[in-house]
Amino acid sequence: MSSPFAHKHYSRGYYDGWEEGKFEGKASFLLYVLGRRAVPLSDADRERIATCTDPALMSIWAQRCISITSAEELFAEGRPVG
Template sequence: MDLSWFQSQTAQQLRAEGRAEAVLVLLGHRGVEVSEEDRERIIGCGDPDVLDLWLTRALTATSAAEVFDGAAG
Protein backbone atom coordinates (compact mmCIF):
# COMPACT_ATOMS: atom_id res chain seq x y z
CA MET A 1 0.00 0.00 0.00
CA ASP A 2 1.49 3.31 -1.11
CA LEU A 3 1.14 5.90 1.65
CA SER A 4 3.48 8.47 0.14
CA TRP A 5 0.56 10.71 -0.84
CA PHE A 6 -0.76 10.69 2.73
CA GLN A 7 2.67 11.31 4.17
CA SER A 8 3.21 14.12 1.72
CA GLN A 9 -0.11 15.74 2.62
CA THR A 10 0.62 15.31 6.33
CA ALA A 11 4.11 16.73 5.95
CA GLN A 12 2.77 19.69 3.99
CA GLN A 13 0.17 20.36 6.68
CA LEU A 14 2.82 20.23 9.41
CA ARG A 15 5.05 22.61 7.50
CA ALA A 16 2.15 25.03 7.02
CA GLU A 17 1.31 24.86 10.72
CA GLY A 18 4.94 25.57 11.59
CA ARG A 19 5.08 28.55 9.25
CA ALA A 20 1.82 29.93 10.64
CA GLU A 21 3.17 29.64 14.16
CA ALA A 22 6.39 31.36 13.08
CA VAL A 23 4.41 34.30 11.66
CA LEU A 24 2.51 34.68 14.92
CA VAL A 25 5.60 34.34 17.10
CA LEU A 26 7.52 36.87 15.03
CA LEU A 27 4.68 39.39 15.13
CA GLY A 28 4.30 38.83 18.87
CA HIS A 29 8.00 39.37 19.54
CA ARG A 30 7.92 42.55 17.48
CA GLY A 31 4.95 43.86 19.46
CA VAL A 32 2.55 43.79 16.51
CA GLU A 33 -1.02 43.34 17.68
CA VAL A 34 -2.87 40.49 15.99
CA SER A 35 -6.66 40.30 16.25
CA GLU A 36 -8.40 36.99 16.79
CA GLU A 37 -9.69 37.21 13.21
CA ASP A 38 -6.16 37.73 11.83
CA ARG A 39 -4.82 34.94 14.04
CA GLU A 40 -7.45 32.57 12.65
CA ARG A 41 -6.62 33.67 9.11
CA ILE A 42 -2.95 32.89 9.65
CA ILE A 43 -3.54 29.57 11.40
CA GLY A 44 -6.17 28.58 8.85
CA CYS A 45 -3.92 29.18 5.85
CA GLY A 46 -2.71 25.88 4.45
CA ASP A 47 -0.65 27.31 1.59
CA PRO A 48 3.07 27.23 2.47
CA ASP A 49 3.88 29.76 -0.26
CA VAL A 50 1.42 32.31 1.14
CA LEU A 51 2.70 31.68 4.65
CA ASP A 52 6.29 32.20 3.47
CA LEU A 53 5.24 35.52 1.95
CA TRP A 54 3.49 36.54 5.17
CA LEU A 55 6.54 35.49 7.20
CA THR A 56 8.78 37.67 5.04
CA ARG A 57 6.40 40.61 5.39
CA ALA A 58 6.17 40.05 9.16
CA LEU A 59 9.87 40.90 9.42
CA THR A 60 9.13 44.59 8.80
CA ALA A 61 5.36 44.93 9.27
CA THR A 62 4.08 47.38 11.85
CA SER A 63 0.55 45.97 11.71
CA ALA A 64 -1.09 42.68 10.84
CA ALA A 65 -2.73 44.40 7.87
CA GLU A 66 0.72 44.98 6.37
CA VAL A 67 1.40 41.25 6.52
CA PHE A 68 -1.66 40.56 4.38
CA ASP A 69 -1.55 43.46 1.94
CA GLY A 70 2.19 43.81 1.45
CA ALA A 71 2.45 47.45 2.53
CA ALA A 72 5.31 46.68 4.90
CA GLY A 73 8.76 48.09 4.41
Protein backbone atom coordinates in the same frame (compact mmCIF):
# COMPACT_ATOMS: atom_id res chain seq x y z
CA MET B 1 3.29 -7.29 1.54
CA SER B 2 0.78 -4.52 0.83
CA SER B 3 -0.99 -3.98 -2.44
CA PRO B 4 -0.06 -1.11 -4.79
CA PHE B 5 -3.42 0.48 -3.92
CA ALA B 6 -2.67 0.40 -0.17
CA HIS B 7 0.89 1.64 -0.68
CA LYS B 8 -0.31 4.55 -2.84
CA HIS B 9 -2.91 5.70 -0.33
CA TYR B 10 -0.64 5.20 2.68
CA SER B 11 2.06 7.24 0.96
CA ARG B 12 -0.42 9.96 0.09
CA GLY B 13 -1.63 10.15 3.69
CA TYR B 14 1.93 10.39 4.94
CA TYR B 15 2.74 13.16 2.45
CA ASP B 16 -0.43 15.11 3.31
CA GLY B 17 0.40 14.90 7.01
CA TRP B 18 3.96 16.02 6.37
CA GLU B 19 2.76 19.00 4.31
CA GLU B 20 0.24 19.96 6.97
CA GLY B 21 2.98 19.86 9.59
CA LYS B 22 5.18 22.15 7.50
CA PHE B 23 2.42 24.76 7.31
CA GLU B 24 1.68 24.49 11.01
CA GLY B 25 5.35 25.07 11.76
CA LYS B 26 5.57 28.08 9.47
CA ALA B 27 2.37 29.57 10.90
CA SER B 28 3.58 29.01 14.45
CA PHE B 29 6.89 30.73 13.72
CA LEU B 30 5.17 33.62 11.95
CA LEU B 31 2.84 34.14 14.94
CA TYR B 32 5.85 33.97 17.26
CA VAL B 33 7.75 36.67 15.33
CA LEU B 34 4.70 38.92 15.14
CA GLY B 35 4.14 38.46 18.87
CA ARG B 36 7.76 39.28 19.72
CA ARG B 37 7.48 42.41 17.57
CA ALA B 38 4.22 43.32 19.37
CA VAL B 39 2.21 43.48 16.14
CA PRO B 40 -1.44 43.48 17.25
CA LEU B 41 -3.45 40.58 15.81
CA SER B 42 -7.12 39.75 16.19
CA ASP B 43 -8.33 36.20 16.67
CA ALA B 44 -9.42 36.27 13.00
CA ASP B 45 -5.90 37.34 11.95
CA ARG B 46 -4.36 34.49 13.96
CA GLU B 47 -6.82 32.03 12.43
CA ARG B 48 -6.05 33.29 8.92
CA ILE B 49 -2.34 32.72 9.49
CA ALA B 50 -2.83 29.36 11.21
CA THR B 51 -5.01 27.95 8.43
CA CYS B 52 -3.02 29.21 5.44
CA THR B 53 -1.87 26.43 3.11
CA ASP B 54 -0.47 28.59 0.31
CA PRO B 55 3.34 28.40 0.35
CA ALA B 56 3.75 31.55 -1.74
CA LEU B 57 1.53 33.56 0.59
CA MET B 58 3.31 32.22 3.68
CA SER B 59 6.61 33.29 2.14
CA ILE B 60 5.29 36.80 1.49
CA TRP B 61 3.98 37.09 5.04
CA ALA B 62 7.29 35.82 6.45
CA GLN B 63 9.18 38.52 4.57
CA ARG B 64 6.73 41.23 5.60
CA CYS B 65 6.60 40.30 9.28
CA ILE B 66 10.10 41.70 9.73
CA SER B 67 9.11 45.29 9.01
CA ILE B 68 5.36 45.73 9.47
CA THR B 69 3.58 47.24 12.45
CA SER B 70 -0.01 46.12 11.78
CA ALA B 71 -2.01 43.18 10.48
CA GLU B 72 -3.31 45.41 7.70
CA GLU B 73 0.25 45.75 6.38
CA LEU B 74 0.79 41.99 6.63
CA PHE B 75 -2.31 41.13 4.61
CA ALA B 76 -2.23 44.09 2.18
CA GLU B 77 -2.54 43.01 -1.43
CA GLY B 78 -0.22 44.74 -3.84
CA ARG B 79 2.11 45.87 -1.05
CA PRO B 80 5.77 45.37 -1.92
CA VAL B 81 7.46 42.53 -0.08
CA GLY B 82 10.26 43.42 2.32
